[in-house]
Amino acid sequence: MIPPLHFHNSATRQREPFVPIDPGHVRMYVCGPTVYDLAHLGNARPNVVFDVLARLLRRRYPRVTYARNITDLDDKIMARAAETGHSIAEITAGTTADFHADMASLNILPPDVEPRATDSIADMVTLIGRLVEGGHAYAADGHVLFSVASFPEYGRLSGRDPDELLAGARVDVAPYKRDPGDFVLWKPSTDAMPGWDSPWGRGRPGWHIECSAMSWRHLGEEFDIHGGGQDLIFPHHENELAQSRCAFPHSHFARMWLHNGMLLVNGEKMSKSLGNFLTVRDILRLGPWAGEAFRLVLLRTHYRAALDYSEERLHEAKAELDSFYALLARALPVPAADDDTVRDMVEWALEPLADDLNTPLAIARLQDLRTLENALSVGGSPTVVLDRAARGWKPHPGQAAAAMREVAEVLGILNSDAVAWRRGGEGNDAAIEAAIQARLAARARRDWAEADRIRDDLTAKGVVLEDTKNGTTWRRA
Ligand SMILES: [Zn+2]
Incomplete structure (x- = not known):
């Protein structure tokens, strides 16, 4: 019996059953990278977490659309272009290619759609127009601003009191804002900056409206899951939600919000000044095994908890993978299809993922399957493992290994050739x-x-x- 999916919904702060709007087509949006620099370890975490979630959803539902955008329009990109003398196009194309390569090294599958902000300007202008018409936005001094006072639920997603937000707002509030909490939907561009014609003059969108437009275009007014890092809840997701709900007043926007926890390095928040700032590329340089080992490090901590990365943990994960591959290299091949025992083992090991994506427990069960296969292959008794599983399996050699391969596929690990891995990983x-x-x-x-x-x-x-x-x-x- 496959248990129903439950996830912790950040919007209600509760564990809730996952009920798709359309069981025939599940839709998920995750905020993607702003392409001006190499992905750092903190950027990798949501991409791995939501890759596992997408793999799990694809096992359960006939059709899944996972959209993850590319923010290729942002003031940080313009600043990087000015700094380096490269064109904006060179920086975004190069960084996007780097991002794709890094994600592939972590065995992250490409999303089903990957919209770019610069291809979605017309949708942003349409949304901003709807907000102005509906009295949720106003033009002032070449800008268009969202009026937070027009949306009484503002602050609910992040659990912030709008009055406190105002009290905490910076003192140097732009003079064209009616309310210090109002945020930019559209801003003017000089001739030297990227800009598009709009009813409010030549300009460019703010960051938040980009995601509202891209999720609308590719997933519709309402969809199932919105994901991202905890650091995006405020202001980015709060603002996305306000924009989309006000542009489409009858819709709920995302039904469920899932947020992954922070990533620390050696116990501290990663920062360039502390000297503990690491890119994905820094990890990959350690060896061809490092991408998969890093993925395992990420999955050994529950996605909502803070995760503390250290090189020691990376090496522990490599040792774990070594031991998985050692077993797979010598396990008897058995066809997994049409084998009820293998199927039952797979469902048992994947069961924890249905409970708010409990990857640490799924990995523990993968280890149990390894212990079971080891016991079977030396002709020993698998009693201990069977007790823990409480399944009454009567497996023969090869079956637990076959189950391991399928479970690992959902976690996105053990995809290298086992023999080549043991030769030193150069076979990856x-x-x-x-x-x-x-x-x-x-x-x-x-x-x-x-x-x-x-x-x-x-x-x-x-x-x-x-x-x-x-x-x-x-x-x-
Ligand atoms: Zn976003």
């Missing part, structure tokens, strides 16, 4: 492909030093790159 084709993509991205932004570094790194691992006019291929030396 996904990591090699990701490195090739990263090198192409470096070349595209004319970062020859980084491109050469990646090539040398691969050469040292016995991977030879061949650049042809049809792209880059590789072979082992």
